[in-house]
Amino acid sequence: MRRKQFLILWCLAHFFLISVVCWRDTLSVIGRGYTFLPGFVGTYSRSAESTLSVLLGERLSSSNPLRQLVSVYTYTSGIDAGYGFFAPNVPENYKLVFEIHYPDGRVEYELPRVSSTAAGLRLSTLIDNIGGTPYDELREVMVKMMAYSVWQEHSEATLIRAVLGLVLLPTPNEFQRGIRESYQFTYAYDFRFPGASAGTKQP
Numbered sequence: 435m436r437r438k439q440f441l442i443l444w445c446l447a448h449f450f451l452i453s454v455v456c457w458r459d460t461l462s463v464i465g466r467g468y469t470f471l472p473g474f475v476g477t478y479s480r481s482a483e484s485t486l487s488v489l490l491g492e493r494l495s496s497s498n499p500l501r502q503l504v505s506v507y508t509y510t511s512g513i514d515a516g517y518g519f520f521a522p523n524v525p526e527n528y529k530l531v532f533e534i535h536y537p538d539g540r541v542e543y544e545l546p547r548v549s550s551t552a553a554g555l556r557l558s559t560l561i562d563n564i565g566g567t568p569y570d571e572l573r574e575v576m577v578k579m580m581a582y583s584v585w586q587e588h589s590e591a592t593l594i595r596a597v598l599g600l601v602l603l604p605t606p607n608e609f610q611r612g613i614r615e616s617y618q619f620t621y622a623y624d625f626r627f628p629g630a631s632a633g634t635k636q637p
Contacts, residue, residue, distance in 0.1 A: 451490075451504070451513050458486040467605045527558065528565030529617065530577070532584045533595035544584060565598055565620065577623050585627040597622045 464471055465480035487493060490508070491501035508514040534542040546561070548554045560576075567573040577596045585594055598621045604613040 448511070448513075451508060454486050454489050455508065455513050458483055458490070461486070467607070470606050527601050528561050528620070529599050529601055530561050530564070530580070531597045531599070532581060533597060534584070534588050534591045535593040535595070536590060537592050542588075546580060546584075561598075565600065573621065574623055577621075578625055581623070581625045582627060585625070589627075592626065594625050594627070595622060596625065 461479040461483040463469065465476045465483055467473070467476055491498065491504045494501040496502075505514075530546055532544045532546075534544060536542075546557055548557050564573055564576045567576070577598065581594045581596045585591060588594075597619070600618040600620050602616045602618055604615065
């Protein structure tokens with residue numbers, strides 16, 4: 435009997451977390467103005483999203499055991515992503531450009547290259563994950579690995595600067611007014627190969 439009660443409670447908790455994450459993500463889209471809903475709706479949506487974040491323990495300290503428990507469970511069960519059921523939302527993404535410097539002063543620009551459409555989709559996801567990484571050291575290592583592959587094709591280069599920028603997409607209302615995507619600089623890293631990188635890092 436206790437086992438049955440435990441399973442019922444576990445199922446209720448599981449679907450409760452799914453519901454909270456679903457509504458939080460959906461309200462986030464509305465609150466950020468990515469829909470045609472009136473502006474005042476966005477204000478209430480942001481307030482409701484904040485309340486749901488509290489239920490997920492996201493306002494607690496990162497060392498708090500409850501927050502860690504909820505985070506581990508939502509990540510391992512897949513609840514943390516894929517439950518924001520709002521089709522009109524197109525997420526922001528990142529763009530990575532390599533600035534290649536040669537000994538004679540020449541500078542060339544190159545984008546990451548792929549061999550297939552499937553690889554392009556994976557690369558796009560990877561760059562978005564790099565841009566969203568909250569740890570600067572980890573982000574720099576991942577960018578350096580990509581810069582190294584570029585240097586292998588341009589081994590005569592003296593320096594490769596990797597510039598990571600955020601692609602800012604217009605809201606539906608802005609798009610109707612003719613506003614198109616823009617770019618916001620986020621990070622730049624300078625690398626020299628072979629040997630240690632000479633990091634000129636700009637936040």
